[in-house]
Amino acid sequence: MRFDVLTLFPELFAPFLQAGVTRRAYESGQVQVQLWNPRDFAEGNYRRVDDRPFGGGPGMVMMAEPLARALATVRAARGDDGAPVLLFSPIGERLDHAGVERWGAGPGAILVCGRYEGIDQRFIDRFVDVQLSLGDFVLSGGEIPAMALLDAVARLQPGVLGDEGSHQADSFNPALDGLLDCPHYTRPEVWDGVAAPAELLSGHHAQIERWRRDQRLALTAARRPELLDAARSAGRLSRADEALLAKLGKKHL
Template sequence: MRFDVITLFPELFAPFLEAGITRRAYASGQIELKLWNPREHAEGNYRRVDDRPFGGGPGMVMMAEPLARCLAAVRADRVEEVPAPVVLFSPIGEVLRHAAVARWAAGPGAILVCGRYEGIDQRFIDTHVDVQISLGDFVLSGGEIAALALLDAVARLQPGVLGDEGSHQADSFNPAVDGLLDCPHYTRPEDWRGQRVPAELMSGHHAQIERWRRDQRLQLTARHRPELVAAARAAGRLAARDEALLERLAAGL
């Protein structure tokens, strides 16, 4: 798959490509990433990419023309039969969740547009943007962090990127754990400052360990994200033993 990122700060992506476990996805060619700076497609000696907003107000707005020219260069370079979707990171977008990440991870890629300043000229958005994505109800100084979040989430789902092929199957929100939160994890030493590893994990009994992990996922999710438990129940993913545990938790037992 291939991702093209339109950004005024391509240097922010370099460390991401060279460090960390997800670099394997790029080194292996599973994901091709190209960075494009709209300033290189702006006119004039100053290569201006922003201007004051009509109607007044603080800040600057990214101009439509440099972005449109940059996008045209991306399209020409991709040479694709089916145009890749253009993604903008925006507060009005759908909040990014695991199911959407999984779809992107199985697709051919996209063109990611990183806004800056007060935003992007709405005419560019209306003309060219296909999908808008949000990371949540807060505002970033630019779309680069959001783009990195999507790229990281997609990269770790590629085969061979994680050391253990099954590592991401137990991640929070994964259908393999019925969309619940992940359970707590422990490592050596067995006793750390008077706190011991739960006996179930030391038992060597596989079924007992898996039951403990399931119970922990249910408890954590019911406490912190009850809507995920409700979704699992509505989808018929909870067994009778799961429901019995949740009833005990609700009763404070």
């Protein structure tokens, strides 16, 4: 799959693409990333890509024309394959695990990283297919959300993680019924006077899995009860799960 990124700061992506376990996806070509600077498509000696907002107000607005020229070049380089144009914006739909899986199973996309107060709405209306948000907060640009999407997509690709089952045990994964992941422990068995859970040291696989399931249920009930409701509605909770949740509920009465 291929992701083309329109960004005024392509240098931010170099260390990201070359470090960590996900670099395997980029080095192997499983996830191809091409960077394009709209400033290279601007006119004039100063290669201006922004201007003051009509109607007044603080900040600057990215101009439509340099972005449109950059996009046209990207489409030509991709062979005009109809790749969707994705803009990172606070008003976009919330990116979640299901969304990452969809992007990770497709041909890729063209990612537009806004800056300043935003992008001229006329460019958005004409070219943008999807707007995505990481959450209810504002960043200085779309580069960090773009990296977040690329990282999440890259780690789903075969051979990228050391253990093929690693991402199957992640929070929100359907393999865990959409629940939060459980706590994890490693050596030493006792650290700063606190012992790791006896269940994890027992060597009893069924007991270990039951402990992990109970922890996932308890954490999800405490932190993200809506995920628990979704799992229940989908019929993913067993009698043992419901018994544990009922017991937890009584403790809080």
